[in-house]
Amino acid sequence: MTLRPEPPHRHGEDERVGLLLVNLGTPTEPTPAALRRYLAEFLSDPRVVEIPRILWLPILYGIVLSARPAKSAAKYATIWTPEGSPLAVWSDRQAVGLSQALQARGHRVQVRVAMRYGEPSVARGLDALRAEGATRVLVLPLYPQYAGATTGSVADAVMKWTAGARRIPEFRFVNEYHDDAGYVGALAERVRTHWREHGQGEKLLLSFHGVPHRTLLLGDPYCCQCHKTARLLRERLELTPEQVVVTFQSRFGNAKWLEPYTEPTLRQLAADGVRRVDVMCPGFVSDCLETLEEINEEARHTFLACGGERFEYIPCLNDQGAWIEALASIAERHMAGWETRALPDAQETAQRRQRAAALGATI
Numbered sequence: 146m147t148l149r150p151e152p153p154h155r156h157g158e159d160e161r162v163g164l165l166l167v168n169l170g171t172p173t174e175p176t177p178a179a180l181r182r183y184l185a186e187f188l189s190d191p192r193v194v195e196i197p198r199i200l201w202l203p204i205l206y207g208i209v210l211s212a213r214p215a216k217s218a219a220k221y222a223t224i225w226t227p228e229g230s231p232l233a234v235w236s237d238r239q240a241v242g243l244s245q246a247l248q249a250r251g252h253r254v255q256v257r258v259a260m261r262y263g264e265p266s267v268a269r270g271l272d273a274l275r276a277e278g279a280t281r282v283l284v285l286p287l288y289p290q291y292a293g294a295t296t297g298s299v300a301d302a303v304m305k306w307t308a309g310a311r312r313i314p315e316f317r318f319v320n321e322y323h324d325d326a327g328y329v330g331a332l333a334e335r336v337r338t339h340w341r342e343h344g345q346g347e348k349l350l351l352s353f354h355g356v357p358h359r360t361l362l363l364g365d366p367y368c369c370q371c372h373k374t375a376r377l378l379r380e381r382l383e384l385t386p387e388q389v390v391v392t393f394q395s396r397f398g399n400a401k402w403l404e405p406y407t408e409p410t411l412r413q414l415a416a417d418g419v420r421r422v423d424v425m426c427p428g429f430v431s432d433c434l435e436t437l438e439e440i441n442e443e444a445r446h447t448f449l450a451c452g453g454e455r456f457e458y459i460p461c462l463n464d465q466g467a468w469i470e471a472l473a474s475i476a477e478r479h480m481a482g483w484e485t486r487a488l489p490d491a492q493e494t495a496q497r498r499q500r501a502a503a504l505g506a507t508i
């Protein structure tokens with residue numbers, strides 16, 4: 146194995162902290178060709194589809210990648226913005242906001258955004274942090290609930306990068322923050338703001354991305370963490386258990402996934418005479434295809450077509466101030482003990498001069 150060369154090492158250099166904010170990834174454009182590239186990488190991850198490769202890859206490169214790219218591209222086209230895919234746009238804004246929030250709290254931390262699939266890749270993000278001198282790296286996935294398919298896979302990508310690194314930075318991983326008070330508080334604020342402007346519906350439906358049911362039986366904590374987030378949010382909002390419904394969306398394939406499923410539940414609610422639902426997706430911190438198209442377009446249509454009268458979609462946390470502050474607090478907690486204090490410029494220059502002098506050099 147050939148190890149990658151490292152940036153020049155300066156004797157007496159200080160420890161520098163980098164933060165890698167990681168999201169899922171998204172196609173580069175809403176076209177079948179771009180979708181094919183994205184889906185091929187995403188769906189060949191053994192943590193995402195846990196079927197033996199020898200059985201799965203022929204299905205993936207056969208049926209799935211012939212039919213799905215065009216269908217998915219058409220869906221992405223309905224949510225695309227002039228700046229690109231919403232998931233990428235929000236992730237970038239979250240990184241900028243987090244960087245500013247940490248700076249305002251007196252930390253010197255280099256923040257980079259990376260995507261588990263596509264670009265900017267985890268490897269590119271880590272290369273950039275190393276080039277900027279990071280000797281310690283906090284990996285913060287934008288997934289509040291831990292799932293092997295998402296959070297676990299981010300760790301895989303980091304480990305793959307370390308395998309080629311000569312000087313491996315000291316890593317810390319944020320595994321989950323499903324019950325973090327700042328995160329739940331930001332969700333509650335989002336709901337309350339929506340209710341102030343649009344009134345309150347009869348039911349608050351909380352829709353999380355699904356995973357195969359067998360992962361729950363195999364010990365993945367995702368399902369329990371989704372339910373705990375929902376309970377904490379309900380308590381914050383002072384709602385009764387009857388006012389809140391938890392569902393799972395985005396089922397992929399024919400296996401049983403976590404239940405109840407979002408769309409059938411909405412049909413049932415309409416059949417039961419519920420006229421207005423408020424729908425939120427607390428497991429997604431950035432609006433994306435799964436919220437803007439699957440929920441705000443498809444699920445809305447289903448509910449209204451089945452007799453529902455009003456469907457209120459409550460947006461994700463995106464770049465809301467309370468959420469950015471929550472992210473900063475989560476990062477701070479996980480960087481405890483690491484030197485992140487920003488030095489005033491003059492002091493930093495003086496320190497460098499001193500070190501250089503000790504080495505007999507002048508700068």
Ligand SMILES: C=CC1=C(C)c2cc3[nH]c(cc4nc(cc5[nH]c(cc1n2)c(C)c5CCC(=O)O)C(CCC(=O)O)=C4C)c(C)c3C=C
Pocket residue numbers: 169170171172184192193194213217230232288292294295354355356357395397428429432433434435
């Ligand atoms: C929030 C956590 C997510 C989990 C858990 C998750 C699991 C999971 N997803 C698939 C298959 C697909 N997901 C797709 C899109 C997608 N998934 C998440 C998040 C989670 N997925 C997000 C944020 C997005 C949106 C990305 C965007 O660009 O906006 C897609 C692609 C779209 C499509 O063709 O439908 C697929 C496919 C599986 C199999 C899975 C299993 C554990």
Ligand SMILES: [Fe+2]
Pocket residue numbers: 354395
């Ligand atoms: Fe997904």
Ligand SMILES: [Fe+2]
Pocket residue numbers: 395434435439
């Ligand atoms: Fe979907």
